[in-house]
Amino acid sequence: MESFDCVVVGGGMVGAASALALAHLGLQVAVVEKYVAEPFSSTQSHDLRVSAISLASQHLLTQLECWPQISQWRSCPYKRLGVWESENSYVEFDATEINTENLGHIIENRVIQLSLWQQMINHKSITLYCPDTLQSIEQFEEHSEVHLSKTTLLAKLIVGADGANSIVRSQAGIGITGWDYQQSAMLINVETVLLQQDITWQQFLPSGPVAFLPLSGQSEQGGYASLVWYDSKEKIKQLSSMSNKQLQQAVFEHFPKRLGAINVIDKAAFPLTRRHANQYQKHRVLLLGDAAHTINPLAGQGVNLGFKDVKALQTVIANAIANSENWYEPAILSRYEKARRADNLLMMTTMDALYASFSHPSSLVKVARNGAFMALNKLPFLNTTVKSKALAYACGL
Ligand SMILES: Cc1cc2nc3c(=O)[nH]c(=O)nc-3n(C[C@H](O)[C@H](O)[C@H](O)COP(=O)(O)OP(=O)(O)OC[C@H]3O[C@@H](n4cnc5c(N)ncnc54)[C@H](O)[C@@H]3O)c2cc1C
Incomplete structure (x- = not known):
């Protein structure tokens, strides 16, 4: 031995x-x-x-x-991180806020x-x-x-x-x-019309978040990206059974317009635990x-x-x-x-x-969430302290 x-x-x-x-x-x-x-x-x-x-x-x-x-x-x-629920509550974090080259x-x-x-x-x-x-x-x-x-x-x-x-x-x-969460996630690799970007973003939708993670390289169309679609287990199962062409249409309808046109290359679903x-x-x-x-x-x-x-x-x-x-x-x-x-x-x-x-359906909670996001953008004191602290924590600093 x-x-x-x-x-x-x-x-x-x-x-x-x-x-x-x-x-x-x-x-x-x-x-x-x-x-x-x-x-x-x-x-x-x-x-x-x-x-x-x-x-x-x-x-x-x-x-x-x-x-x-x-x-x-x-x-x-990536140098920037965008998070929002409704368009008027968009918050962007930038590497310059913590004096680093990127996030x-x-x-x-x-x-x-x-x-x-x-x-x-x-x-x-x-x-x-x-x-x-x-x-x-x-x-x-x-x-x-x-x-x-x-x-x-x-x-x-x-x-x-x-x-x-x-x-x-x-x-x-x-x-x-x-425990197992109520939602699953689908990872979708895509070709994007937009060239390689320096931002990753996440929008919180009522059915679950959608996220964009830029990937390196130049494709025939433009660039590459990894998309994450969180949704109910039933919805993710339905998306998994679609052809790439059908999924492309579903992404076009569900993701924010800033994604631009895409071609689906590959996909897989993951349970969340x-x-x-x-x-x-x-x-x-x-x-x-x-x-x-x-x-x-x-x-x-x-x-x-x-x-x-x-x-x-x-x-x-x-x-x-x-x-x-x-x-x-x-x-x-x-x-x-x-x-x-x-x-x-x-x-x-x-x-x-x-x-x-x-995941909370209450409209009161929704107002509070969007209010918190907007405060991060509008109040200078919160901007410099809360934002940079949250950012440093997320970056593991
Ligand atoms: C949808 C999704 C998105 C994610 N996105 C991110 C992200 O953006 N950032 C992030 O930080 N994390 C992310 N994660 C989490 C991340 O993928 C995991 O935390 C990470 O892979 C864990 O690494 P690990 O090495 O601990 O385990 P694993 O990657 O699971 O590796 C375990 C290894 O052990 C081997 N193994 C298992 N059993 C045996 C055995 N009996 N004998 C010999 N070998 C064995 C396996 O083959 C495997 O190679 C994501 C997870 C999911 C599901």
Whole structure:
């Protein structure tokens, strides 16, 4: 049986980032991942799964030496963020309000994952088990055994980054609280007549929000974008059954006119769920990313929270090593949970409050919502304090 300091289960964006962050501290790390990712090619069409990567996440990806590769492949910076319900309550946030060059980047999940994998393949302290699948774990006093389909590994610490339906979490006996939201989301990749834009926007409609995320590159028509359509499960099911031509017409009728003409390239529907692990750490098992928390994607914060988990874990373990402590002891690992739980909960609750507020049918609530948006635009004091604070929080600063 091969022995490691850490076995990371799940080589998605968060698992791969945590493996690199721990290997940078000098630990021997194994990564177990079910699927081999297809290599990047600039002629591939855009991945449907894209993320709005915050400035804090960009700092982590820079520290992990992935950012140059991501920039060379495909990423789309945005400087402005527009939010509104009715046209007269339009609020625009700008990077100049927090003295940064941009507010973030829209990047395909695959591009982020592949850039991390490129670094992992070249790292002498990382061993990859891919394709292989976690079957079960056994915890003993001094070590744990990680049973895969093809082999068994020994570990001082098991990191569960195996996503929303984490097997590490259930094998460790960690429960969850959560629910399914009433709405689903449809992701639609489109060609736009408008060229690549520096704005991402979201309009709150009575049936759910619609969002525009610019993608990089120039198409025959103009540019590319990822659209998100939140609606009832029944409506999303109906949209899923449409041809691209029919969906194009539906988008034209439902989205605001500022989108301009589009061609649908690809589409997929996703259920919206909230899950929060009751503990992030139990004995020598630790959860990160969606394995620990799945959040409503309304403000595109899911993977950004996962990257904050990675940064916190790296800091906790680096400090323990510097103080000659046993970095894998539960007492040390609980510092990670202390650093992350309240922050994740705050973001999850903020998203739920936003979701509940905009799902509320009452016209009184609607007036209050639009009043709040208009106040942000019209009152100079609110403008400089509330707006820039909200913006810095959303950017992970
Ligand atoms: C519609 C939608 C839009 C979103 N938009 C955004 C956004 O704009 N910004 C943002 O920050 N977030 C967004 N998110 C959330 C974001 O996609 C997730 O938070 C993120 O993908 C979680 O990453 P992860 O690495 O923790 O988990 P995952 O991406 O789920 O990765 C888990 C990995 O573990 C592997 N695995 C699972 N089980 C096993 C096993 N038994 N053995 C071996 N390997 C295993 C899987 O193959 C996978 O590679 C969105 C989510 C949705 C649904």
